[in-house]
Each structure stands twice: as structure tokens, then as C-alpha cells.
Amino acid sequence: MPAHVDGEQPPSPEPDSSRDGLVASAGHETAGRLLLAAVAAFAERGFHATTTRDIAARAGMSPAALYIHYRTKEELLHQISAYGHRRAVRILGDASAAGGTAAQRLARSVTAFVRWHAEHHTRARVVQYELTALEPGHYAEIQALRRRSGEILRTVLEDGVATGEFTVPDLRGTTRAVLSLCIDIARWYDPAGPDSPEALGELYAQLALRMVGARDSAG
Amino acid sequence: MPAHVDGEQPPSPEPDSSRDGLVASAGHETAGRLLLAAVAAFAERGFHATTTRDIAARAGMSPAALYIHYRTKEELLHQISAYGHRRAVRILGDASAAGGTAAQRLARSVTAFVRWHAEHHTRARVVQYELTALEPGHYAEIQALRRRSGEILRTVLEDGVATGEFTVPDLRGTTRAVLSLCIDIARWYDPAGPDSPEALGELYAQLALRMVGARDSAG
């Protein structure tokens, strides 16, 4: 196991919150509970439609307790968003940095990115769709992380074009399309539906290879 | 020109609102102005973060004037959403029903759908991302329209598989991926950016053809 243990929820049906990086990032147990409550509420109804009473109630506390651990409702969103975006950069960075052909690196990157969005679709929804509720300073910080994700993926595509593995007329547009396809999973994914995160990862890896004109789309 | 003139905003810099189907659907001029003001406000800040005062102010009216034309804030959202979804079904239906090979019909459908999302990214954002704010009855009505859009596109893919033009291992998943790619445009599209709706339509048509394994991706 690597030194930087930063797993998301384990695959067991009852998540062990002590292994959840987001919860761990909160520092205290109560703060972590509030963070998870905020994720659930923001994902279900959106940041602005969520009340601090709702978050507190989901965490089994009074509305006032929230303000012992967080200064504002927006600070909760910022911590969720910052953690999620750092995760995304790490996932893409790790998957694309490992060896292999450009096609293998693209397939690994897309698979990992898709699986994260499907397995953690609730927090992914908050991470990807509640950005505009962040205050300007926090928004700028998050946008920098998002640019890094795009750069990582674009480099893989560039490498594939350079080796002749890929045929990509519009590098910037195709990179964004692949990212876009993965991100949109957070909007529609339903864990009760027929798609497992693993199957979706495989499908999307194949689709991404086709999008870049990979010579052998067998992966 | 076809009998069912139902154009969105014309390409001229100063939109002639009398030719705008959404505005026309409001019946009265003031109601149309309120509808456009609501689109702008909902797209910028989201339904729940938008106040009726904000909508009224954008339309140059008092908060009370809104309630002469609409019973609730949600009714504004419903009219915007219903109009947009009917448009989407029509765009996909028209593009896919016209003759030609499955590849030509897919390319036409994706091009038209992408162009609508890019040209009307403001209202598309409301249409695609504020669904959950609808009341249950309205939400169900909209979901039915969304299913029709999916069915239309899936039929094109089925036809392509039947004629041997396409190679699609997962028909349902690939159909949703193509739709997903188009829809996500509403999230990120920036008219000040480098992508014209036309160029984006061409790029995405090519990407869709690759995704379905079209034999000749020249379109």
C-alpha cells in the first residue's frame, strides 16, 4: 500500500468514515459528520436551496453547532470542492504518469476518472456543479485545479499524437470533450441503475480511445 | 422556409424578440420580457439563488408585476424548461428523420443539437441543470420529453448497427454518452471563447461518428 493513503469510501456496504479522505480532512469527527451531511444536502437540493438547519439536522445536531466548526455555509462547500478537485488532479496525475503506451495511459486515466465520478457521484455532483456558489477567491483557487486536470489529459493526447497512436485534428477540443464526457456522469449517474462504475469505466475508456482515433481500440 | 417557423434568436447582434419562440410562447410582450429576464437570472445564479425581485428588476418592473403574469417563480422555470425540451425533441426529431445514411443522420442530429446548446447556452443551462427545482408534476412531464430525445438518438444508432455502418458494443450506454457530451456543452460553453457553435457542431459530429465506430469518419 502506498504511503499516501487517501482512499475514498471503501467498497464495503457500510463505509468506514475513518478511511474517507474527505472526512479525515475535517480533523474532528463532528466536523467530518457535518461535511458528509453537507455533501448529501448540497447534492440533493443544491447549495442555495440547502439550509444550515438541514445540514445540522442530517448530522444530528442543532443549527448553531455548525458554526463551531465552520465559519459559514460557504466554507463547507469550499472544503468539499477543494478536496474533490485535489482528488481529481491526483487521480488523473497518477493514472497518466504510470508507464505504457499513450493508449494505455489514456484508458487508465479515463477509467479511473469515470470510476471516481460514478462511485462518488454524490460528492462529484457537488464538486462539479456547485462551483458558482463559491466566493470569488475560492472560485479562482478551484479553477486553477481544474486547469491542471485539463493539462494532464491534454499531455496524454499530445503524446499519442506524437507517437502516431492517435489521430486528433482538434487537440484542445477533443481533450475537453473527453473530460466533459466524464464530468457529466455526476449529473446523471444512478447507483440503482444498470451501470456499475467498473463497466462504465471500461465503456468510456473505449469511447475515449475511439474519440482520439486510436489505431487499435481493443485497449 | 417551413410552415412551422419556430426559430430561436436570429444570428443578428440585436435579437428580434418577436422571432424568438420562447418569447412568443409567453403570449404577451411583458410576459416574454419576464421570461427572458428569468432565463438570464436562473442561468447566472441558479433557480434557488434567484429572487423574484431580481427577475422583475431585470425586466424593468416591480416585484409585484411578476405575479400578474405568472402564479409562482416555479411557473417561470417550468415554461422555460418545457419550451426548451420541446425544442430539443423537435431538433433531434427533424435531424434524424430526414433521409440519408445512418452516419449522415447521426452527424446531422449531433450538429444540430450541439449548435442549439452553444447558440442558446444560457437557456440551455437552465433547461439542463435546473430540472430538480421543478415541482413533481412538472418534473415528470419534462422527464418524459427527455426520454423521447434519448429514444430518437438511440434509433439512429440502432439503424447504423443494422446496416453495418456502426459498431456499437453497448447501444444504451453509447447513446447516452453521445447525448451526455452534447448536454454538457451548456455547462462550460463561453461565447467569448474560441469555439463557434458551427465549429463545435462539426467537431462533435466527428467525435460521435468515431464513438459509434463509423467506418468512414469523414462524415
Place this chain on the structure above:
DNA sequence: GTCTATATGTTGATAGAC
């Protein structure tokens, strides 16, 4: 650290003059 109670402002929607 958590609670109950509350200050202070804003919201969606309405009443009634014109």
C-alpha cells in the same frame, strides 16, 4: 462543544391605490 433562544435581514407572494 452543544444547546435554546433570538437578532437581523431577506424571501415569495399579496393587498389595495391608481
Place this chain on the structure above:
DNA sequence: GTCTATCAACATATAGAC
């Protein structure tokens, strides 16, 4: 049909007891 004025409910956040 539009306005000014306003209601009742609810929002975020704080004060002070324990």
C-alpha cells in the same frame, strides 16, 4: 396592468446558559 407597501415565513449567523 402596474405600482407602493407590507405580511408571514424563513434564512444565516450570534449570544449566552450549561
